Amino acid sequence: MNSNEEEVILQPYNRSTEELEKMPIINRTKTVCPTCKLIIDGIIYKDEDNVMIKKTCPEHGIFVEKYWEDYEFYEKMRKFAYNGRGLDNPNYLTKGENCPFDCGICERHKSHTGLANVVLTNRCHLSCWYCFFYAKEGEPIYEPGIDELDKLFKNLRSAKPVPPNALQLTGGEPTMHPKIVEIIKKAKEAGFDQIQLNTTGINLGLNPQLAVDIKHAGCGTLYMSCDGVSAKANPKNYWEVPLALEASRKAKIGIVLVPTVIRGTNDNELGALINFGLNNLDVIRAVNFQPVSLVGRMPKRDREMQRITIPGAIKKIEEQTNGLIKKNHWFSVPYTGGITRFLEAFSGKFQYSMSIHFACGAGTYLILDDNNKIIPITEFLDAEGLIQHLQNSIDEMEGKSKFARKVIGLKTAMAIPRFIDKKKQPKSFDLTKMLINILVKHDFKSLGAFHNKTLFLGMMHFQDEYTYDINRVEKCDIHYAMPDGEVLPFCTFNVFPEVYRDKIQKQYSISTDDWKKTHPNWTYRSDKYIRNIKELEQRPEFIKTYNNMIDYFALPVNTGKPVANFPIIKK
Amino acid sequence: MDDKFQTQHIQEQESNIPEGYIKEDGKLYRMPYKIIKKITFNDLNQKELIDIAHCARLQYRLLNLDAVIKAKVSFVKKQIQIIYNNLEADNNKAKINRNELIKFIEKEGLHIKNDKMIEENYDYYKEFYSSTFFPKSIRNALPYGWSKEEYEKIKANKK
Numbered sequence: 001m002n003s004n005e006e007e008v009i010l011q012p013y014n015r016s017t018e019e020l021e022k023m024p025i026i027n028r029t030k031t032v033c034p035t036c037k038l039i040i041d042g043i044i045y046k047d048e049d050n051v052m053i054k055k056t057c058p059e060h061g062i063f064v065e066k067y068w069e070d071y072e073f074y075e076k077m078r079k080f081a082y083n084g085r086g087l088d089n090p091n092y093l094t095k096g097e098n099c100p101f102d103c104g105i106c107e108r109h110k111s112h113t114g115l116a117n118v119v120l121t122n123r124c125h126l127s128c129w130y131c132f133f134y135a136k137e138g139e140p141i142y143e144p145g146i147d148e149l150d151k152l153f154k155n156l157r158s159a160k161p162v163p164p165n166a167l168q169l170t171g172g173e174p175t176m177h178p179k180i181v182e183i184i185k186k187a188k189e190a191g192f193d194q195i196q197l198n199t200t201g202i203n204l205g206l207n208p209q210l211a212v213d214i215k216h217a218g219c220g221t222l223y224m225s226c227d228g229v230s231a232k233a234n235p236k237n238y239w240e241v242p243l244a245l246e247a248s249r250k251a252k253i254g255i256v257l258v259p260t261v262i263r264g265t266n267d268n269e270l271g272a273l274i275n276f277g278l279n280n281l282d283v284i285r286a287v288n289f290q291p292v293s294l295v296g297r298m299p300k301r302d303r304e305m306q307r308i309t310i311p312g313a314i315k316k317i318e319e320q321t322n323g324l325i326k327k328n329h330w331f332s333v334p335y336t337g338g339i340t341r342f343l344e345a346f347s348g349k350f351q352y353s354m355s356i357h358f359a360c361g362a363g364t365y366l367i368l369d370d371n372n373k374i375i376p377i378t379e380f381l382d383a384e385g386l387i388q389h390l391q392n393s394i395d396e397m398e399g400k401s402k403f404a405r406k407v408i409g410l411k412t413a414m415a416i417p418r419f420i421d422k423k424k425q426p427k428s429f430d431l432t433k434m435l436i437n438i439l440v441k442h443d444f445k446s447l448g449a450f451h452n453k454t455l456f457l458g459m460m461h462f463q464d465e466y467t468y469d470i471n472r473v474e475k476c477d478i479h480y481a482m483p484d485g486e487v488l489p490f491c492t493f494n495v496f497p498e499v500y501r502d503k504i505q506k507q508y509s510i511s512t513d514d515w516k517k518t519h520p521n522w523t524y525r526s527d528k529y530i531r532n533i534k535e536l537e538q539r540p541e542f543i544k545t546y547n548n549m550i551d552y553f554a555l556p557v558n559t560g561k562p563v564a565n566f567p568i569i570k571k
Numbered sequence: 572m573d574d575k576f577q578t579q580h581i582q583e584q585e586s587n588i589p590e591g592y593i594k595e596d597g598k599l600y601r602m603p604y605k606i607i608k609k610i611t612f613n614d615l616n617q618k619e620l621i622d623i624a625h626c627a628r629l630q631y632r633l634l635n636l637d638a639v640i641k642a643k644v645s646f647v648k649k650q651i652q653i654i655y656n657n658l659e660a661d662n663n664k665a666k667i668n669r670n671e672l673i674k675f676i677e678k679e680g681l682h683i684k685n686d687k688m689i690e691e692n693y694d695y696y697k698e699f700y701s702s703t704f705f706p707k708s709i710r711n712a713l714p715y716g717w718s719k720e721e722y723e724k725i726k727a728n729k730k
Contacts (some may be wrong), residue, residue: 036628037627038624038625039627087706088708088711089707093709097624099632101627102630151704267693344717348714349714394716485699485701485704499634506637507603508601
């Protein structure tokens with residue numbers, strides 16, 4: 001990036017009130033004042049290429065924040081937005097008129113739980129400066145027992161009409177719970193198909209047997225924090241990631257790398273992270289970028305300097321991969337709703353559906369073919385066309401008998417090849433067959449094989465008080481199960497921790513004095529991990545992982561140009 | 572001490588349930604509260620409540636108090652309902668008394684009518700915890716693209 005570009009990006013956003021009044025309005029919503037939490041109107045408007053959110057508190061003035069850095073892309077992403085269905089048996093009976101302070105989850109919510117989160121402990125072996133999830137010294141310890149956690153699993157699985165089938169165990173650091181293996185077994189018994197561990201990977205890397213044990217217990221994926229491919233961008237676990245990769249290989253657990261993207265900190269290594277994923281495709285299933293949520297009070301200028309939204313991160317990826325992974329390769333999560341709604345209309349059976357707000361996430365798949373050519377899936381799949389085709393079929397099925405719907409369904413499936421460019425599709429790949437299996441036979445097993453040959457790239461942007469959009473919260477499908485039986489959407493649980501996360505966990509916590517009575521050898525410091533950098537850098541896993549990387553983007557079959565910030569390791 | 576709670580207290584001591592826990596189906600679950608209080612302030616002045624947004628903010632502020640477990644401020648019902656951990660409750664969590672709550676609400680610009688105030692014991696386990704863990708169904712959703720009659724036919728055919 002040259003200094004002129006940097007100057008443009010870092011310009012403060014200064015518009016007069018008169019100018020703001022004239023900006024075209026895209027949408028209206030409800031939001032909160034970041035200072036006093038008054039529920040106020042939010043105006044989502046267009047300012048040149050940007051989508052902004054503006055709100056005015058009668059006591060604290062105007063707040064303007066970047067909502068989405070690309071207007072054209074915003075319009076594309078919202079094309080297939082739809083309202084999902086909430087819970088038939090919401091855990092907290094209230095109409096939700098004081099949303100988001102009526103949460104628990106209420107009758108008004110518009111998505112079932114897609115990914116359930118359960119906190120196993122608030123102890124952590126790291127002390128990352130930006131993290132609010134872990135217990136500081138002297139703070140009460142929250143660490144439920146197995147029976148308590150089992151009760152939460154069953155509570156989640158009793159949701160109607162669609163219970164969650166994916167569970168993420170989180171913390172703190174979940175591997176610090178002494179019963180982690182038994183907990184995973186309980187989760188499997190409760191009926192979760194997919195169990196993920198949200199972890200730094202450090203304990204698993206240092207203790208590979210634990211990785212084997214959790215795999216046997218039923219954990220299929222590590223959701224592993226990884227902020228970059230250099231020590232500077234990823235001081236958290238740069239030295240331990242290679243160990244975690246090796247342990248996962250041996251245990252046959254897949255890994256999703258999860259970088260928190262902060263402008264000016266690690267946004268220059270997004271392409272390099274994707275390349276890292278491609279280098280480890282045998283074990284890395286996905287890279288799920290999380291543009292930073294600026295939770296807590298932060299001055300406006302600091303927010304502008306650090307804020308990056310989904311299209312901002314996608315633009316960086318396009319630049320850093322020399323145009324190989326383009327903006328138009330990405331689709332919003334509600335696109336998948338076209339498939340699930342088709343299945344429901346066809347079969348009459350409730351389907352698991354990701355009905356989140358279109359601004360919350362995005363995704364695409366990369367396929368690495370036998371010649372090391374990187375092919376984004378939307379190079380050969382017309383995703384928009386396919387979803388529109390499915391929607392047309394849904395409209396055609398309305399009011400028809402079950403037999404007639406079957407006929408329409410078969411006709412729909414036979415037309416799928418129209419949306420796939422076979423010339424561009426990798427030879428070892430048969431997307432037509434996979435889609436027909438899913439749509440007609442409801443056979444999702446082929447998805448497993450699909451994931452083995454691809455790298456999923458995801459974007460997930462959680463909200464903060466500045467960007468808060470209640471329309472988005474209503475549709476959130478990432479829910480936390482609380483020890484008091486309540487269920488909370490992510491952006492309620494984490495944006496207002498003082499009345500949700502921290503409050504409820506504190507109720508169910510034990511003071512450190514009481515904790516020491518049952519854990520006599522425990523001290524706060526004994527929980528903390530201290531690394532020996534020299535020793536780690538000499539380990540064969542470290543050398544193999546970082547020294548032997550191929551720059552796939554630099555290969556002639558791809559762009560022929562190196563990915564930006566490809567790490568050079570001093571040998 | 573409340574009779575119901577006295578009985579429960581004795582039963583716990585005899586069954587060796589640790590302090591701050593309950594037993595369900597032979598398993599122990601943390602239970603930070605037992606018998607606490609629910610207070611309802613009725614017939615509030617809607618001008619003082621201002622509007623729904625201000626009610627939501629007041630609800631947030633009440634929830635911010637450690638000793639308040641749940642709060643509901645309703646503009647339509649002209650009512651505030653608070654479940655709180657009173658000074659006399661048998662637990663080691665943060666506590667508050669009724670007068671402190673009233674002062675807090677009055678600082679927000681609301682006048683409480685003492686004769687419209689109802690305070691009662693609240694069994695946290697039976698009235699709150701059990702309802703969140705065993706929620707009732709309030710509706711029956713339909714699969715996308717199916718009417719109620721069509722869906723009833725599918726279910727009938729399956730039987």
